[in-house]
Amino acid sequence: MRVSATTNDVVAAEIAAEQQHVDRVYTELAKAAERTELIHAEGMARGRTDRPGTGDPREEEMVGLFERDALVFSASKRRVSLETQHEGLVFGRLDLEHATPDEDGETREVRYVGRLGVRDDDYEPLVVDWRAPAAAPFYRATPVDPLGVLRRRVLRCSGERVVGVEDDLMVAEAPDDLVVVGDGALMAALTRSRGARMRDIVATIQQHQDEAIRAPARGVTEITGGPGTGKTVVALHRAAYLLYSDRRRFESGGVLVVGPSSAYTAYIERVLPSLGEDSVVLRSIGDVLAGMTATRLDPPATAAVKGSLRVRQLLARLSRQPIPGGPSLLRLFVMGHAVRIEVRDLDRVRAQVLRHHHRNSSYEAAVRALAEVAWAQVHQGEKQEFVDRFADANDVEAFMREWWRPVDPREMLLWLADEALVRDLGVVSDRDAALVAASYQLALREGTWSVADVAMVDDLHARLGTMVQLPDEERGFYEIEELEDASQYGVAALRGSRAERPVPVGDGEEGHVAAVEPTASERISSDPRTRLLAGRIGSVEEYAHVLVDEAQDLSPMQWRMLGRRGRWASWTVVGDLAQASWSDLEEAGRAREEAFGSAVRRAFHMDTNYRNAREIFDLAARMIREHVPDADIPEAVRETGHDPVELTADDVPAAAREAVTELLGQVDGQVAVITPAVWRAALEPLTGLDGRLLVIDPLSTKGLEYDATLVVDPDGIVAESPGGVRVLYVALTRAAHRLTVLRPA
């Protein structure tokens, strides 16, 4: 029998019964937290399993797991300060009927499911971790295949208090002693209002989502599906599952989650900690390379040049260029013989050394090659002695400090501000050369990098090798030398004293240093160039698992950048081609295949839209079907009875104000005004209306959602973006409950 949640004392009795169990769990958890404080030193070492294959822990290891979980839980509890949206530790209950009785002759079992596993003093499970095999029926049971489940119950909690229960019956008729309450937990979860942070869905994961979450770690797991189908949230639960099922591998090897923007990382950052995991690295695509942060987007035509693989040839040639303004003549005496090496020979030596070595770790190779040229000029006496004396000469050291100083890949990229140089490199058309040069002139004026620059710097970094910092005193010595001798070498202007000599560490090998963060004064420097070059680029960080969201938007160069971080990794890749903002999907596809290598692939497709009310999604689907007939259109499951409002107005700002005021009155959560750049300045003042309101450009809404949206000037959105209608499709599918579309007359 199903009873309405508001009309019956039975419900109150059910809640009270569940509360008793939840109280017991929290009491045990408090005891465990005390215990774990005592064993803090060894805490994190517990709960690791060396069991090969499945990675499932042994029974005796569960004790360790529980201690570890309690420790992690209390840590993450502090970190997220059990935020207002906290769903509670225990969220599910299964009533099972087994075919064979247990040792006490019972066929019935009650099993609770929660964010982590909790046992009582006798190590009897009070709650099973949602990721444990024993919790799988909570997500997998269906009336067609109930897996022994009679009733699945979701407990709604506010902190430690049970405030509601929602049941699903898995058998045709409930046994008399089982009350069935509520209208289903999923609908309740989908109807509520959206906050500024994404919530976990651990209590309402659907069967097809669970299959993707628990898929084996190996290889590449692709999750595709239209807007709002839960791809992101499923992928994040998968990251938590992987950490649970093979903690040793993924915690020590690292899990990297990459998304389109810092707004996106801020939006999802709470999900994993709420599941008890805080060891995952979240990065926006402009923030993947340690030591560099970019949020600015290039104009589409410039981004297309910078993101395509063609630019690699440009960078290859750039990396072999002499340092602009560097010396063009080496002149000195060695053992009484005059040596004079002119620019042609210098160029030849540079090309020859760079054929076999990274620039930033080939100091000695370059000196040896110069010594050979010098010896060819002199050819008198003992060669080895001559070469040694040449290499030791102060004049050679001083020359090398200018001619072969380590080059920061970011500094090298800025050489492209010189349009003549870009054209001379001979890879891109004159039109593209002008676009590229203009973008670095802008960078030098503003002191900001664009998102596309990060993958270019990463590419140059791989070519140049990591810069190695010299100890201070050694650097001091060279600074004095520099002042004495530099004028002899045709050095036009002396740079500041930041020049360093690399520490050679063997042919082609890189010295590894971690990224150095910018100092406070560098970060706030008023000099744009200082801001651009603040800190230091570190060595590439590799990961055991890389999760890429909004993968359809990555440029080929960005795929290469991620490939360097996931050479030995397994992958989870999430995307929807109909939402792509990168224009050359074929080239991006090739770069992506290269990043994955020959790893096994498995694909999951999501076809239910959990975000948008059906009325909203119908409008978006009509639009995209018209332009992209093969778009992957999901089915929206929820109806509100409120059709989207479509307006046309002469005075766009005034009409926008009226429309958002209405939307703010209709929903409890966030409202976004999604606008192309042309209306941005005029609409920005609307943010003063309410703290729940924000004004945002269409591309920045990727992966995000709001209770209501006002989409301004759809044609303007299509016109300003290289993704065209696909970006408009993104904008139209951000609202959960209400949508208004405003067109200028």
Ligand SMILES: Nc1ncnc2c1ncn2[C@@H]1O[C@H](COP(=O)(O)OP(=O)(O)OP(=O)(O)O)[C@@H](O)[C@H]1O
């Ligand atoms: N099983 C579920 N239970 C409750 N809410 C869910 C469930 N699955 C998805 N959702 C909700 O649906 C919304 C959309 O999910 P998500 O952002 O992961 O979709 P997406 O496929 O990544 O969307 P897009 O491609 O448009 O960015 C989120 O609010 C998410 O919490």
